[in-house]
Amino acid sequence: MTSPRLWRTRLVFWAGALAIGAISAAFAHVADLAQGFFHGMSGQHGSEWQYLPLLVTPLGFIFCAWMGEVYFPGSQGSGIPQAIAARALREDPDKGGYLSLRMVFGKIALTVVGLGTGASIGREGPTVQVGAALMQQSARIGGMSHSRGLILAGSAAGIAAAFNTPLAGVVFAIEEMSRSYQARTNGTVLSAVIIAGVASLALVGSYSYFGYAHHTAAFPGDWPLVITCGVIGGALGGLFSRGTVWLVQRIRRWRAGKSRWMLVAVAGVAGLVVAVLGVATGGLTFGTGYEQARLAVEGTHLPAVFFLAKFFATLASTVSGIPGGLFAPSLAVGAGLGSTLGVIFGSSITLAAVLGMAGYFAGVVQAPMTAFVIIVEMTGNHDNVVPVMAASMLGYGVSRVLAPHPLYHALSRLFVADAIRRRRAIVHAATPAQAAE
Numbered sequence: 001m002t003s004p005r006l007w008r009t010r011l012v013f014w015a016g017a018l019a020i021g022a023i024s025a026a027f028a029h030v031a032d033l034a035q036g037f038f039h040g041m042s043g044q045h046g047s048e049w050q051y052l053p054l055l056v057t058p059l060g061f062i063f064c065a066w067m068g069e070v071y072f073p074g075s076q077g078s079g080i081p082q083a084i085a086a087r088a089l090r091e092d093p094d095k096g097g098y099l100s101l102r103m104v105f106g107k108i109a110l111t112v113v114g115l116g117t118g119a120s121i122g123r124e125g126p127t128v129q130v131g132a133a134l135m136q137q138s139a140r141i142g143g144m145s146h147s148r149g150l151i152l153a154g155s156a157a158g159i160a161a162a163f164n165t166p167l168a169g170v171v172f173a174i175e176e177m178s179r180s181y182q183a184r185t186n187g188t189v190l191s192a193v194i195i196a197g198v199a200s201l202a203l204v205g206s207y208s209y210f211g212y213a214h215h216t217a218a219f220p221g222d223w224p225l226v227i228t229c230g231v232i233g234g235a236l237g238g239l240f241s242r243g244t245v246w247l248v249q250r251i252r253r254w255r256a257g258k259s260r261w262m263l264v265a266v267a268g269v270a271g272l273v274v275a276v277l278g279v280a281t282g283g284l285t286f287g288t289g290y291e292q293a294r295l296a297v298e299g300t301h302l303p304a305v306f307f308l309a310k311f312f313a314t315l316a317s318t319v320s321g322i323p324g325g326l327f328a329p330s331l332a333v334g335a336g337l338g339s340t341l342g343v344i345f346g347s348s349i350t351l352a353a354v355l356g357m358a359g360y361f362a363g364v365v366q367a368p369m370t371a372f373v374i375i376v377e378m379t380g381n382h383d384n385v386v387p388v389m390a391a392s393m394l395g396y397g398v399s400r401v402l403a404p405h406p407l408y409h410a411l412s413r414l415f416v417a418d419a420i421r422r423r424r425a426i427v428h429a430a431t432p433a434q435a436a437e
Contacts, residue, residue: 060117121324230394237363289332
């Protein structure tokens with residue numbers, strides 16, 4: 001209790017967790033402003049500006065992909081695979097490549113630019129990388145050990161602050177980031193989540209991400225809907241996961257050893273796909289999809305074409321090479337799927353949207369505990385815990401058949417390989433004396 005060194009370590013850790021909460025809240029606000037600016041600029045369907053995204057979106061994708069490749073390497077995509085990769089790497093320079101303060105700036109700035117040009121991305125995955133990076137920097141300043149546990153804590157705090165879902169942050173750290181429960185780090189994770197949550201609450205207040213879903217599933221009447229949302233959502237999520245990994249690997253092989261103009265070509269084509277889908281749907285598929293998902297949770301039927309268009313817009317955004325997450329767009333796809341199935345079954349749109357989110361999201365990330373906890377917390381309806389759990393488990397099971405390797409962990413291996421190659425290149429380029437050191 002009286003050791004100055006221990007108190008310095010504690011204070012630095014607490015300051016890092018507070019920074020995660022504050023930066024997450026500010027990131028959310030700026031991201032919302034960027035998305036609102038794009039929707040205001042592009043206008044409504046039928047206006048004279050409705051075709052502007054056909055130019056702006058591809059250019060935005062090219063800019064973000066180029067900046068990420070040249071100035072912020074490792075910032076591409078969600079950010080969760082990078083945080084997982086950093087935990088797997090032993091050398092601090094390798095971790096720093098993905099968890100540096102420079103990366104924090106680039107990740108936030110380029111994600112905001114992506115949302116400001118219509119990309120179908122979210123900010124929650126990037127917040128995980130930002131949280132892990134801030135906690136890693138705190139560890140260095142405070143002289144703390146157990147770097148892997150602190151990266152875990154920073155990632156959990158990022159999720160908790162981004163969604164205002166503290167339980168989901170803890171479960172996400174255990175299930176998705178570490179794939180195991182480590183008793184020696186559980187206190188660290190809980191402390192980081194609580195402190196980051198307090199900082200976020202102080203800035204934005206208490207809220208439910210998608211409002212409150214009041215409809216409760218009836219037994220046995222609504223259980224055919226539960227099963228269908230789980231199976232179809234899981235199948236669609238598994239296809240997304242497998243398709244993403246396949247396309248990313250193909251694009252990386254195609255670009256290997258070639259000029260950066262190939263990067264421009266991939267980003268431009270992906271941006272054009274997103275722009276065409278957005279214009280064709282009257283702007284519904286641009287951005288995070290938060291508004292559409294919230295409307296579905298509140299009982300508004302979404303057009304049947306929405307979930308398919310959002311599926312492909314998110315796929316194109318994910319493989320384009322620009323920074324941006326999957327959480328919010330995936331929840332939007334699931335809500336759209338559920339809305340459509342709700343009409344077919346003649347059930348509550350609210351209930352169907354929640355179940356669709358559970359099945360599809362669990363299928364994409366293959367983390368069923370995280371899926372049902374995060375959705376129950378975001379909708380504020382604890383009466384549907386069992387149906388949401390069932391849809392999540394079904395989605396997870398079906399997805400594993402189609403995509404045996406979880407999406408984030410499959411992508412993290414690519415970042416681990418990149419870090420090892422960079423390290424070997426540095427060693428080979430060094431003088432014999434430097435290499436010995």
